[in-house]
Amino acid sequence: LVRVGLVFLLRLLSPQAAMTKLTQWLCGLALLGSAWAALTLAPPGLRLPAPFRQALLPLPVYLLVAFGCYSLATVGYRLATFNDCEEAAAELQEHIRAARADLSRRGLRF
Numbered sequence: 867l868v869r870v871g872l873v874f875l876l877r878l879l880s881p882q883a884a885m886t887k888l889t890q891w892l893c894g895l896a897l898l899g900s901a902w903a904a905l906t907l908a909p910p911g912l913r914l915p916a917p918f919r920q921a922l923l924p925l926p927v928y929l930l931v932a933f934g935c936y937s938l939a940t941v942g943y944r945l946a947t948f949n950d951c952e953e954a955a956a957e958l959q960e961h962i963r964a965a966r967a968d969l970s971r972r973g974l975r976f
Contacts, residue, residue, distance in 0.1 A: 874896075902926065905922055
């Protein structure tokens with residue numbers, strides 16, 4: 867399983883592969899996930915104190931909730947600062963009027 871993960875990461879990071887946002891997120895998640903798994907499984911030479919181990923187990927859930935809060939805040943901010951394009955709206959209304967006039971000439975009733 868580890869071998870398959872390493873091969874997958876090497877293919878993603880190869881110079882021929884384009885580093886898209888999805889690839890960046892997957893690489894970051896793979897890195898964090900492997901670090902979490904390594905610390906959670908507690909290799910024989912590593913002894914973490916009990917409070918660290920107790921905080922480490924629910925860490926993925928905390929990160930998922932934090933990501934959800936960040937996403938919600940980002941969407942809210944983008945909606946709040948969305949710019950209106952008055953010129954584009956007027957142009958679109960003109961196109962709609964022209965299309966309706968053309969369809970009315972062809973016999974379509976509204």
